[in-house]
Amino acid sequence: MRNKYQFNLNPRKLSSKDIEKHKDFDALLEKYRQSPAPRRSGRRIRLLYIGSAVAAAVVGLIFYFSIMQVPVDTGPVMSNEAYFAQQDFANPPLKNIQPSFASYTVDAEKGGTYEFAGGSRLVIPSRAFMNDRGQLIEGNVDIQYREMHDYIDFFLSGIPMTYDSAGQQYYLESAGMIELFALQDGKRINLAPGKRIEVELISEITVPNVNVSPRYNIYKLDTLSREWIYQDVDHIQFLDQQVLDELDPLYWQKRALLKQWKAIESRAEAERARILSSIPKPELPIKPQPLRSNQASIGLTLLEDVDIPGREFYQGTIWQISPNCPDFDPSFLSQEMDSFEFEPLNNLEYELTLIKGERRQRLIIMPVLSGSDYQQAVEAYEEAYADYEIRMAERKAKMNSQLAELEASVAEEKARAQRAFEAQLDSLEQEGVPVAQSGIRRRIVNRFYATSLGIWNCDRPVPLDGQSLQPEFEDQHGNEYDKHTAFLVSRDRNTVLQFYSGDGGAIHLDEDSENMIWLVSSDNKIAVLRPDQLERIEKENGEVKIVLHLVDKEIRSEADVREILQFEGTEI
Amino acid sequence: MFSNSLTYSTQNNDHRMGSTRKTVSEEAILEEWQEIQAAQQDPAMFRPLYHRYYDPIFRFIFQRTADEVLSADLCSQVFLKAMQRLSGYEFKGVPFSAWLYRIAMNETAQHYRRNKRRRVVSLEEADLSSMMDEMEEGIDEKEKWDLVQALDDLKDQDLQLVEMRFFEQRPFKEIAHIMGMTEGNAKVRTYRILDRLKKKLDP
Numbered sequence: 038m039r040n041k042y043q044f045n046l047n048p049r050k051l052s053s054k055d056i057e058k059h060k061d062f063d064a065l066l067e068k069y070r071q072s073p074a075p076r077r078s079g080r081r082i083r084l085l086y087i088g089s090a091v092a093a094a095v096v097g098l099i100f101y102f103s104i105m106q107v108p109v110d111t112g113p114v115m116s117n118e119a120y121f122a123q124q125d126f127a128n129p130p131l132k133n134i135q136p137s138f139a140s141y142t143v144d145a146e147k148g149g150t151y152e153f154a155g156g157s158r159l160v161i162p163s164r165a166f167m168n169d170r171g172q173l174i175e176g177n178v179d180i181q182y183r184e185m186h187d188y189i190d191f192f193l194s195g196i197p198m199t200y201d202s203a204g205q206q207y208y209l210e211s212a213g214m215i216e217l218f219a220l221q222d223g224k225r226i227n228l229a230p231g232k233r234i235e236v237e238l239i240s241e242i243t244v245p246n247v248n249v250s251p252r253y254n255i256y257k258l259d260t261l262s263r264e265w266i267y268q269d270v271d272h273i274q275f276l277d278q279q280v281l282d283e284l285d286p287l288y289w290q291k292r293a294l295l296k297q298w299k300a301i302e303s304r305a306e307a308e309r310a311r312i313l314s315s316i317p318k319p320e321l322p323i324k325p326q327p328l329r330s331n332q333a334s335i336g337l338t339l340l341e342d343v344d345i346p347g348r349e350f351y352q353g354t355i356w357q358i359s360p361n362c363p364d365f366d367p368s369f370l371s372q373e374m375d376s377f378e379f380e381p382l383n384n385l386e387y388e389l390t391l392i393k394g395e396r397r398q399r400l401i402i403m404p405v406l407s408g409s410d411y412q413q414a415v416e417a418y419e420e421a422y423a424d425y426e427i428r429m430a431e432r433k434a435k436m437n438s439q440l441a442e443l444e445a446s447v448a449e450e451k452a453r454a455q456r457a458f459e460a461q462l463d464s465l466e467q468e469g470v471p472v473a474q475s476g477i478r479r480r481i482v483n484r485f486y487a488t489s490l491g492i493w494n495c496d497r498p499v500p501l502d503g504q505s506l507q508p509e510f511e512d513q514h515g516n517e518y519d520k521h522t523a524f525l526v527s528r529d530r531n532t533v534l535q536f537y538s539g540d541g542g543a544i545h546l547d548e549d550s551e552n553m554i555w556l557v558s559s560d561n562k563i564a565v566l567r568p569d570q571l572e573r574i575e576k577e578n579g580e581v582k583i584v585l586h587l588v589d590k591e592i593r594s595e596a597d598v599r600e601i602l603q604f605e606g607t608e609i
Numbered sequence: 610m611f612s613n614s615l616t617y618s619t620q621n622n623d624h625r626m627g628s629t630r631k632t633v634s635e636e637a638i639l640e641e642w643q644e645i646q647a648a649q650q651d652p653a654m655f656r657p658l659y660h661r662y663y664d665p666i667f668r669f670i671f672q673r674t675a676d677e678v679l680s681a682d683l684c685s686q687v688f689l690k691a692m693q694r695l696s697g698y699e700f701k702g703v704p705f706s707a708w709l710y711r712i713a714m715n716e717t718a719q720h721y722r723r724n725k726r727r728r729v730v731s732l733e734e735a736d737l738s739s740m741m742d743e744m745e746e747g748i749d750e751k752e753k754w755d756l757v758q759a760l761d762d763l764k765d766q767d768l769q770l771v772e773m774r775f776f777e778q779r780p781f782k783e784i785a786h787i788m789g790m791t792e793g794n795a796k797v798r799t800y801r802i803l804d805r806l807k808k809k810l811d812p
Binding site: 042056264 | 655708728
């Protein structure tokens with residue numbers, strides 16, 4: 038027994054009195070009221086260094102915080118957790134601007150394959166949906182599908198990207214997310230038990246090193262328990278296309294590296310094919326079949342000179358009609374034929390078409406043996422099969438050894454290319470070229486099965502560490518933002534962190550990258566602190582505020598949001 | 610008794626859950642929704658909901674911990690979380706208790722994950738016998754032990770279904786609400802689990 042659980046047989050029974058003594062609503066209410074962080078006088082930015090981030094912080098960003106005197110706070114103090122516990126779990130900050138859904142109609146009886154504009158694909162099995170009474174659904178079903186790929190999509194969807202594992206907080210760095218639901222007659226329906234939708238999600242990720250395969254997992258959002266639930270490993274495959282940005286200062290170096298890498302891969306592919314074809318596969322002997330008493334036999338003198346595989350075992354062959362043969366007219370066979378066509382169908386059956394004048398008769402036949410012919414054929418077959426197994430094992434050993442040699446040489450070539458690339462980066466850095474964005478964008482396909490409808494995310498959890506701040510926000514007009522959801526994104530991490538903008542909220546900056554912070558004002562405008570402004574904030578303890586720039590522009594579309602929240606510096 | 614309304618059966622064979630489970634009619638759910646809305650405005654108004662559900666939630670946790678003090682701690686945590694999240698609670702026609710059980714299930718699971726301990730599964734020998742009956746299996750001592758071994762191989766979600774159905778005698782409708790699935794799905798999955806267990810016992 039593996040003892041995954043601790044079975045407690047015939048347990049002690051509790052009386053209502055036993056339970057009653059633990060009941061205390063007043064204490065609970067007090068605890069609820071105390072649950073936010075303790076009140077502090079005055080609000081200020083506090084810099085905390087967490088875990089391994091301490092060392093990195095020393096060489097990290099230099100912050101120039103504008104220091105201002107802050108009035109004594111008399112408002113409520115609330116932790117991030119307490120604040121978000123009061124919000125809808127998925128809470129789109131701009132209700133009218135959402136990553137849009139694509140809509141497809143599927144015949145529930147048949148299922149189908151649906152390809153989307155970006156190349157992603159869903160394979161929906163037949164009879165995959167049921168209604169809320171558990172009955173299988175027939176007829177047309179409307180599939181609603183959307184993809185979310187980057188921090189703007191995650192921000193607009195309002196889907197939280199934090200993950201709790203055994204009490205440890207992580208954020209989820211995404212390789213792409215989908216939301217999928219189904220409707221019939223406007224009513225939401227479910228996936229039937231045991232059915233699963235095959236998903237191929239095309240997305241882009243940044244690969245730090247061409248030699249390292251990225252590892253992502255699949256998580257499903259449980260909106261009821263308000264948490265991401267691990268499902269499986271993300272089966273990632275690189276697509277041929279690289280995604281290089283011509284404005285990237287390292288564009289030419291990355292392009293050269295990828296060209297080299299592709300050349301290595303194509304040489305390796307050709308060499309793999311050469312190895313596979315240079316060691317021919319021994320022929321699998323065909324097992325003789327005994328005469329079947331319930332099938333009709335036919336005399337076919339016309340096949341005596343026809344070459345059939347495994348003929349050596351078939352001395353005394355009898356042709357029998359296969360159980361898979363279509364109906365035919367036996368009287369037709371008793372004539373002399375003008376010609377015939379003879380094709381193997383598989384290792385056991387042949388298709389014989391007899392032609393007489395205008396008439397053609399198709400038969401499916403199989404060679405069989407009887408009595409001592411069969412016994413002798415079986416003995417010959419067993420000897421040939423033993424020899425086949427020996428030759429297959431020799432082939433496999435030879436092939437594995439040559440392939441292993443090839444893979445080692447490919448890995449060495451790739452490592453050499455990567456080392457040369459890194460050496461180039463070192464020299465460029467010495468010349469003052471920014472080399473922080475040294476990762477390479479690649480197109481990938483994420484493969485997984487959706488076993489239920491909802492929100493599915495291809496992610497990897499990254500610990501929530503880094504420089505922790507407890508900031509206070511206002512904009513250039515002096516408007517304070519102390520009851521808002523603020524958003525933080527790091528240029529190197531494909532995620533968005535949400536935090537409470539009031540006293541008690543905390544954020545974690547990625548010190549090795551550029552960060553951007555923003556929030557949505559009550560009149561649906563965006564107030565943002567861009568990376569260059571964030572870097573100018575002084576990194577000193579004291580009573581300070583972060584002054585956001587309220588962009589005086591009505592947000593009408595996703596494009597407006599993208600324009601305001603881009604990393605590359607458009608001055609707004 | 611089942612009807613077209615949202616009704617949990619009043620269990621007369623519920624020999625261990627202490628209090629008899631309440632029938633939750635659609636009308637009662639709507640009345641309760643008024644109480645929830647009041648509590649969303651003023652946390653002190655959560656009191657009647659707390660008193661109504663403290664006992665069943667406590668027993669639900671105790672069934673999975675067999676530790677009275679720990680159950681009291683977790684139960685307190687469940688109601689605290691419920692109060693903290695109450696503002697986001699939306700009426701979906703499902704009994705409020707299902708939402709509380711769901712939080713309790715997650716809190717208990719989180720406790721075991723954090724402490725890296727094996728989860729307790731409490732059961733009576735009679736429960737094993739009724740499961741064996743359902744699976745049309747014999748009920749001698751060895752077979753009971755084999756069944757416990759087979760249960761030990763189940764995934765947590767599958768075992769939760771078995772526990773709620775056979776060790777806590779909950780109706781499928783209630784199980785479905787707690788597990789966030791349809792009643793049909795709960796039935797199908799439970800009987801598939803029984804099939805798998807049966808195959809393990811009769812390889």
